[in-house]
Every structure is written in C-alpha cells, then in structure tokens.
Amino acid sequence: EKGGWPSFMDKEIHEDPAAVADTLLGRFDEKGDIVLDEVRIEPDAFRSVDKIIVVACGTASYAGLVAKYAIEHWVRIPVEVELAHEFRYRDPILTPRTLVVAISQSGETMDTLMALRHAREQGSRVLAICNTQGATIPRESDAVLYTHAGPEIAVASTKAFVAQVTAAYLLGLYLAQVKGTMFRDEIHQVLDNLKAMPDKIQWVLDTQRESIERAAKRMLNAHSFLFLGRHVGYPVAMEGALKLKEIAYTFTEGFAAGELKHGPIALVDEGEPVVVIVPSARGRDTLHNKVISGIEEVKARGAYTIAVAEEGDPDAERYADIVFWRPACPTLLSPLVDVVPLQLFAMDMANLKGYDVDKPRNLAKSVTVE
Ligand code: M6R
Numbered sequence: 526e527k528g529g530w531p532s533f534m535d536k537e538i539h540e541d542p543a544a545v546a547d548t549l550l551g552r553f554d555e556k557g558d559i560v561l562d563e564v565r566i567e568p569d570a571f572r573s574v575d576k577i578i579v580v581a582c583g584t585a586s587y588a589g590l591v592a593k594y595a596i597e598h599w600v601r602i603p604v605e606v607e608l609a610h611e612f613r614y615r616d617p618i619l620t621p622r623t624l625v626v627a628i629s630q631s632g633e634t635m636d637t638l639m640a641l642r643h644a645r646e647q648g649s650r651v652l653a654i655c656n657t658q659g660a661t662i663p664r665e666s667d668a669v670l671y672t673h674a675g676p677e678i679a680v681a682s683t684k685a686f687v688a689q690v691t692a693a694y695l696l697g698l699y700l701a702q703v704k705g706t707m708f709r710d711e712i713h714q715v716l717d718n719l720k721a722m723p724d725k726i727q728w729v730l731d732t733q734r735e736s737i738e739r740a741a742k743r744m745l746n747a748h749s750f751l752f753l754g755r756h757v758g759y760p761v762a763m764e765g766a767l768k769l770k771e772i773a774y775t776f777t778e779g780f781a782a783g784e785l786k787h788g789p790i791a792l793v794d795e796g797e798p799v800v801v802i803v804p805s806a807r808g809r810d811t812l813h814n815k816v817i818s819g820i821e822e823v824k825a826r827g828a829y830t831i832a833v834a835e836e837g838d839p840d841a842e843r844y845a846d847i848v849f850w851r852p853a854c855p856t857l858l859s860p861l862v863d864v865v866p867l868q869l870f871a872m873d874m875a876n877l878k879g880y881d882v883d884k885p886r887n888l889a890k891s892v893t894v895e
Contacts, residue, residue: 590606633662756804
C-alpha cells in the first residue's frame with residue numbers, strides 16, 4: 526500500500542499537493558463563490574457568529590493557529606485557539622453565537638471530543654474539520670467540513686495538516702462571504718491564490734530534496750534544535766519542531782521569533798541549530814526584517830542557521846547557513862509551502878538515524894484516552 530515509497534510518511538508528504546487540491550475541490554462554484562452547503566449550518570447562523578474558538582491537539586492545533594491569523598484578518602471576529610485538553614477545565618465563555626471549530630485528523634481524539642461535548646452542553650455550535658468520514662467527532666458535531674487528504678497512516682501528521690489549513694481558509698472565506706467582510710473580488714483573488722498552492726508545494730518537493738538531505742546529514746548529531754517564526758510562521762515553527770521531536774527523538778523547541786530576547790536566546794551556543802521561517806520580503810517588510818535580524822542575532826552567538834525562505838530572498842541567502850527555498854505566495858497562505866521542507870527534514874533525520882518514521886516510539890496514531 527506504500528505504492529513503492531520507502532515509508533508511509535514519505536508517500537504522504539508527497540501527497541501534500543493532492544491533499545490541498547482535493548480539499549478545495551467542489552467547494553466553490555463557477556463564479557468563484559465559496560459553496561459550503563454540505564456543512565449544513567444555515568448562512569444566517571454563520572452570519573450571527575461573533576467569536577470562534579478552535580479546539581484541537583498537536584498538529585491540528587497548529588493548523589488552528591494558522592486559521593486564527595487568516596480568519597481574524599478576513600472576517601474581523603476574534604478567534605481563540607485552545608488545546609482541547611485545557612478547554613473545559615477553565616470555564617470558557619461560550620454563547621450561542623460562539624462557533625467552536627474542532628480540528629481532528631482521526632476524528633477520534635478523546636481530548637477534542639470532550640471539549641466539543643462541553644461546548645455543545647453550553648449551547649455553542651460545533652463545526653468539525655475532520656479527515657475521517659463518519660468518525661465520532663464529526664458525528665457529534667453540528668456540522669462538518671471534511672478534509673480530503675485520504676487516509677493518513679504514518680503517526681506523524683503531514684498531508685492532514687495542509688488539508689486542515691486549507692479547510693480552515695475555506696471556512697474563513699465562507700464566513701467573510703456571508704458576513705460581507707470582504708469584497709467578492711478579494712475572495713476570488715484569495716481563492717485563485719489557494720488554487721495555485723498545490724503546484725507550489727510540488728515545486729518544493731521537486732527541487733529542495735537534495736539540500737534538505739544535505740542539511741539533515743550535517744545536523745545528524747545535534748542534540749537540540751530551536752525553531753522560530755513570526756506571524757503565520759510561528760505555528761509553522763511549532764509544527765516543524767513537533768515533527769522532529771516525534772520521529773527523530775531530538776529535543777526541539779518552537780517559539781515566536783519575537784520571544785528570542787525574552788529568554789530562548791540564552792540557549793544559543795556555538796553550533797546550536799536554529800531553523801527560521803522567513804516571511805516574504807515583499808508585503809509586510811518590517812516582519813521580514815525583524816525575522817532576518819533574529820537570524821543575525823543567533824548567528825552572532827554561533828548558531829548554525831537553516832532558513833525556510835521565499836525564492837530569491839537575498840537576505841536569507843546572505844545570513845543563513847542553509848536555505849530551503851519555497852515559491853512566492855501571499856503571506857497568509859505561506860504555511861502550506863513553508864511546512865513542507867520541515868516535514869521532509871524531520872523524515873530525513875529520522876531515516877538517517879535508522880528510526881521507524883511511520884511508527885515512532887511511545888506514540889499512537891489516534892489518542893483515544895484523555
Ligand atoms: O487525529 P487528531 O488530528 O485529533 O490528532 C491530534 C494529535 O494527536 C496529532 O496531530 C499529533 O500531534 C500528531 N502525531 C502530530 O504529528
């Protein structure tokens with residue numbers, strides 16, 4: 526069933542482009558309007574939503590964090606992201622106008638299920654973003670937006686992440702459409718950009734393998750890694766750190782780049798590997814410059830820096846020791862491409878160390894206990 530691939534993880538990373546494309550499929554009409562009739566929540570109910578709370582665990586929670594940046598920008602309503610296991614123990618504020626979005630690949634994660642039950646008991650609506658048809662979480666939700674990544678076998682989630690992020694974008698655009706917070710043209714523009722993402726992911730898969738493998742070989746004996754990013758690069762940094770931790774058993778910490786000077790920079794010593802997600806040099810240039818100065822700061826303390834950056838970014842080329850390139854795309858959509866080299870990097874590290882990348886120790890594919 527691995528279709529000739531050495532591992533499910535390898536196969537599934539190579540299915541990232543299809544996971545995005547298939548999740549978009551059939552979710553818009555020929556005019557370019559978003560059509561989510563299948564979720565079965567009346568547009569009026571969507572119109573009344575004044576807050577979103579995403580509940581999820583692990584990788585799904587990082588997809589939720591990406592959703593926060595996009596949905597707040599497009600829909601102008603607050604989006605909170607809460608680890609599902611923390612949610613119901615803190616007396617969250619839930620009203621009938623709160624939309625709780627439960628993100629889960631398996632649809633069986635007990636922590637997430639308990640959080641959504643709590644939300645429904647308090648009178649909020651729950652929409653599941655789920656990859657598994659008919660699983661418990663979508664069955665117990667008021668509505669469901671399926672990701673179409675296909676079955677994910679490897680314990681480390683890869684193609685499900687890009688599909689979850691895609692589904693969250695669709696939800697955001699749909700809300701913007703029914704609430705009128707974006708012009709139709711703007712929605713069509715984002716949708717066109719989204720449709721171009723599978724080819725951009727494919728470009729990363731086709732062109733960056735060699736430098737990623739080289740970096741993995743070079744870093745094989747590193748004891749720890751820091752991952753940092755800003756804005757939507759922050760959840761990508763967290764996800765890259767989680768991947769490496771899960772399958773290569775390396776201590777990693779992912780954090781927001783702005784936190785460096787508030788503590789983590791104390792960890793940086795000669796040779797410490799630091800992976801930095803660099804935002805596009807176009808657009809929000811202050812963001813780009815701040816992240817680049819983060820690279821300079823850690824380099825000045827001897828760090829070995831790996832950047833994920835937009836093709837041709839002269840600063841990334843100049844300051845980072847190794848660059849994993851990705852094609853240009855709008856900042857809000859960049860997690861779909863930025864995460865790909867980090868998935869490959871974690872897999873290469875684990876393979877080089879001789880670990881079973883599909884079945885890492887101590888972990889199960891779906892966590893059905895609280
Ligand atoms: O099936 P779920 O999406 O609910 O699973 C949530 C997490 O357990 C999961 O994403 C976990 O963090 C993965 N092993 C990450 O690779």
